[in-house]
Amino acid sequence: MAEKHAYITGVGQSEVGVRLTRSPLLLTVDAVRDALDEAGLTIEQIDGVATYPGKASGYLGFSPVGSDELIEALGIKSKWHLGGMEMGAQLSAIQAAALAVQAGLARHVVCFRTVYEAAALARPDEYPPLRRETVDGPSQWTAPFFAISAGNWIAQYATRHMKRYGMTREQLAQVALNAHRNAAINPKARAIVKEPLTLDKYMSARLISTPFCLYDCDRFTDCSTVVIVSAQDALDEVRCTPIRIVATSGSVDRYSWDQVEWPASYETGADLWKRTDYKPKDVDTIQFYDGFAFLPITWLEGLGFVGKGEGHRFIEGGTRIARDGELPMNTHGGQLGAGRMHGFGFAHEAVTQLRGSGGARQIPGDPKVAVATSGGGPMAAALLLARD
Amino acid sequence: MTTPRPRPRLDADNRAFWTGGAEGKLNIHKCGECGQYTHPPKPLCRHCHSENVASEAVAGTGAVDTYTINHQQWMPGLEVPFVIARVRLDGVPGVILTTNIVNCAVDEVAFDDPVRVVFEEQDGIWFPLFEKVR
Numbered sequence A: 001m002a003e004k005h006a007y008i009t010g011v012g013q014s015e016v017g018v019r020l021t022r023s024p025l026l027l028t029v030d031a032v033r034d035a036l037d038e039a040g041l042t043i044e045q046i047d048g049v050a051t052y053p054g055k056a057s058g059y060l061g062f063s064p065v066g067s068d069e070l071i072e073a074l075g076i077k078s079k080w081h082l083g084g085m086e087m088g089a090q091l092s093a094i095q096a097a098a099l100a101v102q103a104g105l106a107r108h109v110v111c112f113r114t115v116y117e118a119a120a121l122a123r124p125d126e127y128p129p130l131r132r133e134t135v136d137g138p139s140q141w142t143a144p145f146f147a148i149s150a151g152n153w154i155a156q157y158a159t160r161h162m163k164r165y166g167m168t169r170e171q172l173a174q175v176a177l178n179a180h181r182n183a184a185i186n187p188k189a190r191a192i193v194k195e196p197l198t199l200d201k202y203m204s205a206r207l208i209s210t211p212f213c214l215y216d217c218d219r220f221t222d223c224s225t226v227v228i229v230s231a232q233d234a235l236d237e238v239r240c241t242p243i244r245i246v247a248t249s250g251s252v253d254r255y256s257w258d259q260v261e262w263p264a265s266y267e268t269g270a271d272l273w274k275r276t277d278y279k280p281k282d283v284d285t286i287q288f289y290d291g292f293a294f295l296p297i298t299w300l301e302g303l304g305f306v307g308k309g310e311g312h313r314f315i316e317g318g319t320r321i322a323r324d325g326e327l328p329m330n331t332h333g334g335q336l337g338a339g340r341m342h343g344f345g346f347a348h349e350a351v352t353q354l355r356g357s358g359g360a361r362q363i364p365g366d367p368k369v370a371v372a373t374s375g376g377g378p379m380a381a382a383l384l385l386a387r388d
Numbered sequence B: 001m002t003t004p005r006p007r008p009r010l011d012a013d014n015r016a017f018w019t020g021g022a023e024g025k026l027n028i029h030k031c032g033e034c035g036q037y038t039h040p041p042k043p044l045c046r047h048c049h050s051e052n053v054a055s056e057a058v059a060g061t062g063a064v065d066t067y068t069i070n071h072q073q074w075m076p077g078l079e080v081p082f083v084i085a086r087v088r089l090d091g092v093p094g095v096i097l098t099t100n101i102v103n104c105a106v107d108e109v110a111f112d113d114p115v116r117v118v119f120e121e122q123d124g125i126w127f128p129l130f131e132k133v134r
Helices: A024-039 A067-074 A092-102 A117-122 A137-141 A150-165 A169-183 A199-203 A232-237 A265-275 A295-302 A311-315 A334-338 A344-354 B015-023
Strands: A006-013 A048-051 A080-083 A108-116 A207-209 A222-231 A243-249 A285-287 A369-374 A381-386 B026-031 B053-058 B061-070 B082-089 B096-102 B114-122 B125-132
Touching: A006 A024, A006 A092, A006 A232, A006 A344, A024 A067, A024 A108, A024 A222, A048 A067, A048 A092, A067 A080, A080 A092, A092 A108, A092 A222, A092 A232, A092 A243, A092 A381, A108 A117, A108 A344, A117 A222, A150 A207, A150 A295, A150 B061, A150 B082, A169 A199, A169 A295, A169 A311, A169 A334, A207 B061, A222 A232, A222 A344, A243 A265, A243 A344, A265 A295, A265 A369, A265 A381, A285 A295, A285 A344, A295 A311, A334 A344, A344 A369, A344 A381, B015 B026, B015 B053, B015 B114, B015 B125, B061 B096, B096 B114
Parallel strands: A048 A080, A048 A108, A285 A369, B096 B125
Antiparallel strands: A006 A222, A006 A243, A108 A222, A243 A381, A369 A381, B026 B053, B061 B082, B061 B114, B082 B096, B114 B125
């Protein structure tokens, strides 16, 4: 029997804003409705739910809605659901849903990521910030040295790229400049980026953790993003162009931010190509996690689009990764330009581009193959998507 | 830095690491069978899976693996800028500590700089920081 594939049949998103007052559960429902409309499905046809990282009770702004809560709120007759953080990375929830529909456990799975970090900052009584007086687990090895943010951890990989391979801040800047150019024509990014970014403005911005300046770090955002994953034998129920999940990966050698020489994007990137005949040269657009600006460079190298230590030269000047370049990247603006949707925005945009529904930001050339990734450090997940 | 450091919750695995500074010791888990080190500390060796592991004082010197100068005030009162670095420990292959490089200007830190541990105590936790060997 030929392998049954899993398909993305709907993508949806709520309003994207900063300090929204609409509840995160309602934002999630908005995104579900948007995705259902797009797929031509009804909520009665949904029989699975998957989310990353599940409801974060101690840090609600980070993840205020869980899969069980959505099942209860919408009366979903679920046959399979999941919410958790101990997986490759954010997009691994979509990988798990693909496995579930391939195994016949469900036919249509709503995968979602809801973030409420900007609203939480404004309403700390309702959404208390993460407490840091006492730390345990992996963060005990970084937080006591005020290495609080993943930005501090990832900055050290970037510093080494500068030393070892000669990466410059001007080259690194292209990630943010490209993101801002694309966000400027994305209606969903209007609340996030209001002014164009220039190299001069970038170079004079305040530093966060060298080499990262303000524009190298993604922006807290309130929104929900949904991806519906459907079984191959359920495609006759949808009215949309299904996008095939060709291959997935999420590999990690060690779960540590500082005991490894390279982040997991390298291992995960190499593994993606082991389950497919597609090659990097077949890819029409890349949607690479950019929570911090160095990460897309690790994905370019890890996925083999360029050799190790060559990513910064590939993006130099910004023309290759522009919408009309040879490998358009983060065409919606990524998280640096369109807000921190925490991984799911890249899958949403990959599907949007493959369906030709990008509007003003649609890339030319009838794109058929895309890679979407998420994660940095010991977290990494990659999806290879195709329109057949 | 006057802001209190986030405090690790002590347990059987990490206690020797976070309190060794009281005796001036940088303790790292070592395997009694294969002789290799396991960090973060666990009740078994990550190389040969033996449970015959115990903390042992190491030299406390090393070299800067990579670093960043942090400018962001993550917590109220945090004095910036300061250096966050990964330090490779001498004689402890494969083990890297995230730490701060102290007692020098932030722009004096460079790759492969030789460094040695200096402990900063706060409520019974001895934080292993590093300074340049001049």
